[in-house]
Amino acid sequence: EAGVTQFPSHSVIEKGQTVTLRCDPISGHDNLYWYRRVMGKEIKFLLHFVKESKQDESGMPNNRFLAERTGGTYSTLKVQPAELEDSGVYFCASRSGANTEAFFGQGTRLTVV
Amino acid sequence: GESVGLHLPTLSVQEGDNSIINCAYSNSASDYFIWYKQESGKGPQFIIDIRSNMDKRQGQRVTVLLNKTVKHLSLQIAATQPGDSAVYFCAENGLFGNEKLTFGTGTRLTIIP
Numbered sequence: 001e002a003g004v005t006q007f008p009s010h011s012v013i014e015k016g017q018t019v020t021l022r023c024d025p026i027s028g029h030d031n032l033y034w035y036r037r038v039m040g041k042e043i044k045f046l047l048h049f050v051k052e053s054k055q056d057e058s059g060m061p062n063n064r065f066l067a068e069r070t071g072g073t074y075s076t077l078k079v080q081p082a083e084l085e086d087s088g089v090y091f092c093a094s095r096s097g098a099n100t101e102a103f104f105g106q107g108t109r110l111t112v113v
Numbered sequence: 114g115e116s117v118g119l120h121l122p123t124l125s126v127q128e129g130d131n132s133i134i135n136c137a138y139s140n141s142a143s144d145y146f147i148w149y150k151q152e153s154g155k156g157p158q159f160i161i162d163i164r165s166n167m168d169k170r171q172g173q174r175v176t177v178l179l180n181k182t183v184k185h186l187s188l189q190i191a192a193t194q195p196g197d198s199a200v201y202f203c204a205e206n207g208l209f210g211n212e213k214l215t216f217g218t219g220t221r222l223t224i225i226p
Binding site for chain 2: 004033035040041042043044045048056059091093099101102103104105106107
């Protein structure tokens, strides 16, 4: 069974540009989460989808971040325009339901220069 | 607000010795806790979990202890191996089981050969 996959694994963009990160959860997992780890700090929650609906987006830092999950399958996270402080590793995770193990992707390392 | 924190950012242990990684949390209503291991270039990997109705849970070479009185949990790794070198995160999962994970800062464990 394929795990959670994220694309790209690395992205280097200039300040002001747009970047779109993609996450393919484990097939059948309704719950999809985005997290971010900035410069050795803790992993922070960004948002949570249940199927195609945003269950909790309290962690989204500002309106430059837009997440979608059309059709309730894969999800995208767009940053537009990117700022230097957006650099970090973006993780996606999925789980089938409550009190089940959350599986993480390998992350996308975003560097904004 | 709720937070999950770790006492030490780095820990070095001689190969074959036991290691203990500590974590404090502030939300007394926290019900479900998970330890994750993150190796370089990979996403967080589930190690072991524990619910608030337990005070100890054992896995293969790992034990998690939960002290609800002082809101503290620890991860014990027995007979450490070079492959145990990684960053370890504790995380709290909220009351309903499919909410966001709240992570601590992480402890970098280095196994000295």
